[in-house]
Amino acid sequence: MKDRWNLRFAQDDWAYGKEANEYLKQIITELEPGEAWFAADGEGRNAVWAATLGWNCQVFDYAAMGAAKCKMLADEHDVKVSYHVKDLVDVQLSKCDLIACSWFHTSPEIRSRHMPRILHSLRVGGHFVMEGYHKSQMSRSSGGPKNLDLLFDLDEVIAELTGPAAPQMKVIQAEVTETTLDESDLHRGDAMVVRIHLKRV
Secondary structure, eight states, rough: OHHHHHHTTTTOOOOOOOOOOOHHHHHHHOOOOOEEEEEEEEHHHHHHHHTTTTOEEEEESTTTHHHOOOOHHHTTOOOOEEEEETTTTTOOOOOOOOEEEEEEOHHHHHHHHHHHHHHEEEEEEEEEEEEBBBBTTOOSSSSSOOOOSSBOOHHHHHHHSSTTSOOOEEEEEEEEEEEEEEEEETTTEEEEEEEEEEOOO
């Protein structure tokens, strides 16, 4: 799997475009800039965009080829982004005000253990924001894993992110919705997505 992502990010173009995810932009624009981590941010499009708003951004992703693309994009926008070639299972986040991710699909076993774990890095008042494909996306051709286990069930994910392994989190938004994606050829068309916005209290 890691080789697949490295090959994808080694291409001359940007796999998912250079623009940040629209849902992340919508939420993050309303927040006061601070310390941010972008999980599995690939070529860094979300982190670089946030850095232009004044966020101090760090990325973790296990595909090393993403780091070079992220630096190119950051240089293009005259910002700095720190990139860590790490997997979710072994990354240790520094204290932060925001953790954000889009299309971060991993196995339920890893997600249920390690996503709540990294939430402990949020300061009180910090935010967690994510968008991912819902299980009803399976039959659509607008992107996402073709493995039902890797797609999101909203109730299941919220139970993990607000459960006993997580810090105390307030649910600000948690919904399944249909949206029209236009990020790249890999993410284009009508899609069923999960959108989650939590705040540490």
